[in-house]
Amino acid sequence: NAGVTQTPKFRVLKTGQSMTLLCAQDMNHEYMYWYRQDPGMGLRLIHYSVGEGTTAKGEVPDGYNVSRLKKQNFLLGLESAAPSQTSVYFCASSPYHGAPFTDTQYFGPGTRLTVL
């Protein structure tokens, strides 16, 4: 099993450009999450999903959109990138054994995004 994969691994954007980050998991997990990690800020939740076709806002959702059309994929979109969105983005998934955030999370390798 590949576990959780993220595409791309690195990306440089100019302000105002758009892009989509893809997260895929092959563990049949119900829950999926998008986090960003910034120096001195730790990990912060952007959006999460409790199942196919569902999404919910996390702590820092502004400027991002998400979709979960297939259970195995969770897409994070930036419609108009800003320098403040320069960060490392991590996707994670967890199985349905209870409520979200209460079981082991499996993380992807991360995407390093720079917005100039």
Next chain:
Amino acid sequence: KNEVEQSPQNLTAQEGEFITINCSYSVGISALHWLQQHPGGGIVSLFMLSSGKKKHGRLIATINIQEKHSSLHITASHPRDSAVYICAGKPIIQGAQKLVFGQGTRLTINP
């Protein structure tokens, strides 16, 4: 003051030493996670606890829900244990669908 505080922030030790990293939280939580972030950036979940103690190899995690405290112990530490260790709690406040993360403890094990 952060809702989740880790100590120490930085820890340097010699190979073989017994390591303890502490995590204290000010909000009630239903679950606590310990994560390891490697120097290359990858994140691995080590433990998820809601009570008591868990052991995996040389790693032991304990939690006292009433005292709002958790510890991560590493026995017979090795240079490959060098990483940032992060604790994160799931608040029990109704509607709080998130994890509250500590700032991390940077551990360096010298040979």
